[in-house]
Amino acid sequence: MSNRLNNQHLLWRAGFGAAAKDIESLQELSPQQFWQQLKKDSEKQPEKLTVVENLVAPFFKDVYDLATIKKIEKENKAEISKKRLEMRKQSGEQLKSLNFLWSEQMVNSKAQLREKMSLFWHGHFACRLVNGYFQQELIHTIRTHALGKFGDLLKAVSKSAAMLQFLNNQQNRKQHPNENFAREVMELFTLGRGNYTETDIKEAARAFTGWTYNVNSDFSFREYLHDSGEKTFLGRTGRLDGDHILDILLENKTTARFITQKIYRFFVNEKINESKVDYLANRFYQSGYDIAALMDDIFSSSWFYDKENVGTRxxxxxxxxxxxxxxxxxxxxxxxxxxxxxxxxxxxxxxxxxxxxxxxxxxxxxxxxxxxxxxxxxxxxxxxxxxxxxxxxxxxxxxxxxxxxxxxxxxxxxxxxxxxxxxxxxxxxxxxxxxxxxxxxxxxxxxxxxxxxxxxxxxxxxxxxxxxxxxxxxxxxxxxxxxxx
Amino acid sequence: MLIKRRKFLQVGSLASTSLFMPKFLKAFESRALVPSGNKVLVVIQFSGGNDGLNTVIPITNDIYYRGRPVLGIDGSKAEKLETDFALHPELTHLKSLYGEGYLGILNGVGYPNPNRSHFRSMDIWQSGSHSQQYLSTGWLGRYLDAQCSGCDKPTQALEIDDILSLALKGEDEKGIAFKNPKRLFSGSNENYFKAISKSHEPTEETIDYLYKVMGNTLSSAEYIYNESMIHPTGAVYPNSNTGKALKTISSLILSDINTSVYYLSLGSFDTHINQAAQQTRLFKELNAAIASFTDDLKKNGRFNDVLIMTFSEFGRRVNQNASNGTDHGTANSMFFISGALKQKGLLNPLPDLENLDSGDLRYTIDFKSVYATVLRNWLGADDRKVLGEQFPLLSFI
Structure with missing residues (x-):
């Protein structure tokens, strides 16, 4: 196959296709040179896409402890709820603007790999919530960690106001557990269906009790809502909390396999090649879930350019x-x-x-x-x-x-x-x-x-x-x- | 027969001759004419969450009027069906149908762990899933899969819209959506599409699949348009979206097209604010369109073959809110209209307003039971296969 076809293949999969200005260099550079360039162009941390300011933040400047936050909240109740309403009122418009801003990045940014990877994670950590501010924060989290360690990404997303709200963890309390968050974290974000029991879900839900966000939309752990009792989750027993659950899920090789398979289907081929996915998943796990390394394994391989993978997605x-x-x-x-x-x-x-x-x-x-x-x-x-x-x-x-x-x-x-x-x-x-x-x-x-x-x-x-x-x-x-x- | 032959040739000459087309055309060629008696389902979706309690009104229930000091509709103003319940004042024709025994009303239809997001709850209804289950196919799409496996009949389910709903998407088979059959694939590039479709040689699985969908769409568009012109209904329909959609559907039912499911939506019923005017407007449109449609079907002797079913993603809360509207609720009522109902009128008790779940109706019938009944008793399909499990069957059809 020609360099050009291979380069275009790489650019379509690791990014959003060749730009008109690339026409000439597509012939000259090898796919390996293109791939090195793509990686380099995505090294920098992304700039935040901002469509709505946190109008509540000024009340809590440099304040982190829950008690003080609560005190300030109480003292400025009317003012704060007015600001919050103001932030939320235009959510439909804000999401539109966020869409335009991000789309613009996908078209014009040199960090094609980062934006493409972010699009993948945007579908993996899918969150349908009409709240402009929460979504703005979540997509920033995703774009920031898109090529980092999967564990960091998983934890940051799991602690985002957007996901906690969307998956009802606000309602997950010691006396009244809500299992939605725990269930989806396992079914869709880490292990995949069939790799845990209903008891595991119940126990994990208990561990996630008290995970919520505060008035400033930051993650907040409410101890008085948390069930601190002993739990048994995937064979481990202890006074487990939410972080323990995520760690146990990451220690489980099934998570690496599940994520790798999904990445393979998105970036390589809808049809799974089991041995290649096994190979990639092993290395992904060994690397401590290094996403950039996994993508490097894929796009540096020769099989990525095999006929069956080109022009078939x-x-x-x-x-x-x-x-x-x-x-x-x-x-x-x-x-x-x-x-x-x-x-x-x-x-x-x-x-x-x-x-x-x-x-x-x-x-x-x-x-x-x-x-x-x-x-x-x-x-x-x-x-x-x-x-x-x-x-x-x-x-x-x-x-x-x-x-x-x-x-x-x-x-x-x-x-x-x-x-x-x-x-x-x-x-x-x-x-x-x-x-x-x-x-x-x-x-x-x-x-x-x-x-x-x-x-x-x-x-x-x-x-x-x-x-x-x-x-x-x-x-x-x-x-x-x-x-x- | 002569006419049929001519029509076939017409389709043939317009359709492509690629690998896929002969099979597709053969399906038409060998297709027995759809006999009158062939059962047709027309699904009308009330988008936005219709307020069931102001649709089928419990006119002797104090709890209803206490919870709705402004929105409660007085029994004297509503279309009274029996001493204790009435229809919304705009649903005059549905009252007539009730009198003739052509209307069935099912109350308290819903599902466990109800979701109050429009999109998610509509997803659950359209896919026929459980509350915690995510399916990428719809219940009518899976019906197509079950009915059509191995055969090419892309016109079995049609939606009158620009965008195809999840409900009609199967794993292998999908319905076709169009607002106007004439416009389905028209535009300045139509001949170009036909030409590239015609010249495509099989190469690779995925590209061949895209050409197959393209070829099917092109020829279905012709087919649907031609069918709709064979016996265009002469009846007068209101010039509303629903009126126009039902007119198109009627013309197709009166032709010999193989379609067994039609799907259309009406909305938005999301009446948080000033509910009365909005619901009135939509019901006026619905009532007039259904009046034309049922009269048309009766006149042409097809009313026994058609079942109209209405649904919404959820009902509203029992009490009105502070803006003279209602907020998202749970269980809801469904209408069934046909000349061939086995049970008529109120099919089950009105919702129990004394036994609420934090201000919401408790569901008494799982909507998937309704689907199972329609699939098995009306469409003659394997409901268990389509829905993935056996739900209790009802007996109204």
């Missing part, structure tokens, strides 16, 4: 849209179009279907989503009309008047984009007209299938080289082949 909606926007740098006339596309294609950031995340693979595809996928590039590039309605979200609208009107305003003409074609035109400058058909196809399509040339010619714009180039790129993006990477 269905891009998720966010990957698809981001990939188009990377190859064709653009400014959307109406930013809401991005939300509309995510919505109709079934992947709106910060709105996973449930705590299990987006199922992915062929689940992305039905007659409607495929039609929209095939139309979006033309809508963006040629201002083609597309008349579709996004699904309303009652959890966001909360029955407010005007919600339906807003929904109607949101549909219809999705709006076009101003594409800056220069980098693309520049990138193909040296390609002769005779080679152009093949060159464009091999830049855009990872699938081994090729579209019949005479069909493409029939729909080509032959009025000039630039017109041809633009039209051909868009036509190729409007194919089933382009849905794969």
């Amino acid at each position: 269905i891009k998720g909606p966010v990957e698809l849209i981001t990939g188009i926007m990377r190859f064709l740098p653009m400014i959307l006339d109406n930013q809401n179009a991005l939300l509309l596309f995510q919505n109709v294609l079934g992947q709106t950031l910060f709105f996973p279907p449930n705590v299990a995340g987006w199922p992915g693979g062929r689940n992305w595809i039905d007659s409607s989503t495929l039609i929209f996928r095939l139309q979006i590039p033309r809508v963006l590039a040629f201002n083609d009309s597309i008349d579709i309605s996004a699904r309303a979200d009652d959890d966001v609208d909360m029955g407010r008047e005007g919600a339906e009107k807003r929904e109607k305003g949101f549909i219809g003409r999705a709006g076009s984009a101003r594409i800056s074609w220069e980098p693309v035109i520049e990138g193909f400058k040296k390609v002769s007209r005779d080679d152009l058909d093949n060159e464009i196809a091999s830049f855009l399509l990872q699938s081994s299938g090729r579209i019949n040339e005479s069909v493409l010619t029939k729909y080509a714009d032959l009025s000039g080289r630039e017109a041809f180039l633009k039209n051909r790129i868009v036509q190729l993006m409007c194919t089933p082949e382009y849905q794969l990477c």
Whole structure:
């Protein structure tokens, strides 16, 4: 296989595809050089995406002990609840802004690996909660630890206000345990189904009692709500608390296997190769759950570039849209179009279907989503009309008047984009007209299938080289082949 | 027969000739005409959590009126069915259907450990899962899987919407969603899609799968559109979304299409604020559309073959809130409308308002029992296979 195909493979999987400006270097560098560069570009800690300020924080500056926090809270009760309401009021809008900010990072950031890894964790630690501030903090946690130690990520997420709230650990108290948090931590975040008993869930729930967040939205351990008695969890007995439970889960090799398998399915192939996953999982466990090392094992391997792994994965909606926007740098006339596309294609950031995340693979595809996928590039590039309605979200609208009107305003003409074609035109400058058909196809399509040339010619714009180039790129993006990477 | 042949050719000429198409077309070719008598299910989803207590109103219950000093609907203003209960004042046609024996009402339908998030609870209803279970397929999608394994009949379940709901997504088979069959795949690129679909040669599993979905969608669009034009209903329907959707459905039922499930949504019923006006508006739309639809089906002798079922992701709390609305609750009522109900009217007792769970109704019937009944007794499917376990069957159909 050519360097270029391998490089594109790497860029699609470890990031969101090649940018127009990469066209020339794709031929020159080896995949190993590309991979080293990708790693390097993601070393830096990410900047926080901020859409809402913590208006309560000033009350608790440099205050950490629960008693003082409670005292301040009591003394400023009215003022604090006003600020909290203010923060929450615009949550729907805040989540929209957060979506735009993060999407922008995925398109333009050099830290492609970090953002892609974060998208994976965003689906793994799925949290559907209409609270702009909590979500802003959670995604920052995820992006910060995305390439670090899985244990740190697991603990930070488990102690986030967002997850504690979403999985009802606020209601998990000594006298009235709520098992939701404990159950999902095991079923979805660490071991996977079938590797624990209902008794383990009950015991873990007891250990997590008292895990909550304070008025400042920081993690808080409430001792008086905690069940400090003896518990037996996965064969260990003791006065276990929440941290002990997470440690025991991390000590269990099944967790490494479960996470590795999920990563393999997301980054390599929906179809599991058991021996490769076993190998990777062992090393992941030995490394102390070093995520960057695991990704290094995957992307440095030769089998990653095997034919069966190339061009056989269905891009998720966010990957698809981001990939188009990377190859064709653009400014959307109406930013809401991005939300509309995510919505109709079934992947709106910060709105996973449930705590299990987006199922992915062929689940992305039905007659409607495929039609929209095939139309979006033309809508963006040629201002083609597309008349579709996004699904309303009652959890966001909360029955407010005007919600339906807003929904109607949101549909219809999705709006076009101003594409800056220069980098693309520049990138193909040296390609002769005779080679152009093949060159464009091999830049855009990872699938081994090729579209019949005479069909493409029939729909080509032959009025000039630039017109041809633009039209051909868009036509190729409007194919089933382009849905794969 | 001549007409059928011509129609087949028409579909054939438009559809692709790729590997997948002959099989798909063969399915149409060998398909026996759907006999009148073929059972059809029409699901109407009330999105947003409809207030069941102001839908089926307990007009002699003091607890109801005490909890709803403003929102409580007086018995004299409601559509009285019996001495102790009435329908919302806008549901006049449903009252007529009740009188004729064509309406069944099931109360207290819900599930254990109810979830109050719209999305999650709708997920639970649409997938037919337990409260703590996450399924990526829907109950009607799995019905398609069970009915259609090994065959290509992508038009068995249709949703009148732009986006396909989870309810109609199976593991292998999925329903098709469209607002207007004519527009399903139209646009300036339609011929291009047909051309690339036609020229595709099998290469690799995943790409072939995408081409299969594309080819099926293209030819289904033609097929659905053509079917809807064979006997377009002459009846007058209201010009509302629900009216237009039921008109399309009626035209398809009157054709010989193989569709057995239709799905549409109405909303939003999320009435936290000023509930009365919102619910009234939506019920007005529903009532008028159902009136046209049932009259149409009766006139064409198909009312015995069609079952309309309504549901919502949850009901509302018993007491009204401070904004003349109601907040998210739990169990709810469901309507069943058909010319062929085995039991009519009130199918079980009204909710017990004296025995609440912190201000909420306790469910008395698991919705999955309702699904099981509809699957087995109406659609003739293996409910156990579709739902993953055996739920007690009801006897209204």
